[in-house]
Amino acid sequence: MLDRALTLDELLCFSLYSANHAMGRLYRPLLARFDLTYPQYLVLVALWQQDGRKVGDLGTVLQLESNTLTPLLKRMEAAGLIRRARNPQDERSVIVTLTDKGRALEGEAAEISNCILAAADADLAELAELRDRLHRLTERLREAG
């Protein structure tokens, strides 16, 4: 329990907000060359890792619901990156599959992670530790929610 109001810079939530902002600003121009937005890139990373997922499963890993994913996926489908098709085994669900174009982007965009790592200008071990601390924090925050 603290006895005074926190300043903006003292708030953990603001440091997260700012770091996320800064990361987004770094990604934006790199992704723009592929006509990708940042959430669209995350969808691709998820599909490169495992293709043919249901909308709901993508939502689970990305922590997004269909109200966000459906229009996002429709834009990606319009851009020719993915296909959306009802699951024949269960017509309630929609399966998202990479197109050739979507798959091809994996190689072309591979350099992006390295650009980010270079920008972060820290050794891999340090960044990995920060990442793991963030995962643990996220876990605790979700449990509390």
Add this chain to the structure above:
Amino acid sequence: MLDRALTLDELLCFSLYSANHAMGRLYRPLLARFDLTYPQYLVLVALWQQDGRKVGDLGTVLQLESNTLTPLLKRMEAAGLIRRARNPQDERSVIVTLTDKGRALEGEAAEISNCILAAADADLAELAELRDRLHRLTERLREAG
């Protein structure tokens, strides 16, 4: 330089994105009781710390531009939290000032930080270190951008 594609969970940017999301989800119900959104809360924190700032100065601390701040501040003005007035010394700038209602929220919302700290379920030193690591990362990312 890595020789393989990273999974979603390995990406530092995604750990930031997820932690920020999780934090937002924790804040949302707490802020909803005051009819506040998260960015609106950040504006209030900034003004509680120093009232009477120009739109551009708020943008500097929050890393937001007028295209985001202007509509956000108009909604806050409509909600009776702040006042917006042209600076008589320089009519280009707009000074943002807390109303009595906006000032009063500081006391009422004081518990929110503590709810978040409780949810994070870690000691203050650990969270402070994570926060400082994030600040340093943000700094490096901004320099690279």
Add this chain to the structure above:
DNA sequence: CTCCATTTTATCGAATGCGATTAAATCGTG
């Protein structure tokens, strides 16, 4: 003083992101 560059905020369109609700398909129990 005039005119152009600069500063500062505002506007517009597009893309998330979320709460609430709806619609369609499936499941389960009688």
Add this chain to the structure above:
DNA sequence: CACGATTTAATCGCATTCGATAAAATGGAG
């Protein structure tokens, strides 16, 4: 089989967020 409960996406409205641009005020050079 029938029918209500559940699951899964989709839709709607609102609030950010950003890139691009505009508009108004100020400043500075001549």
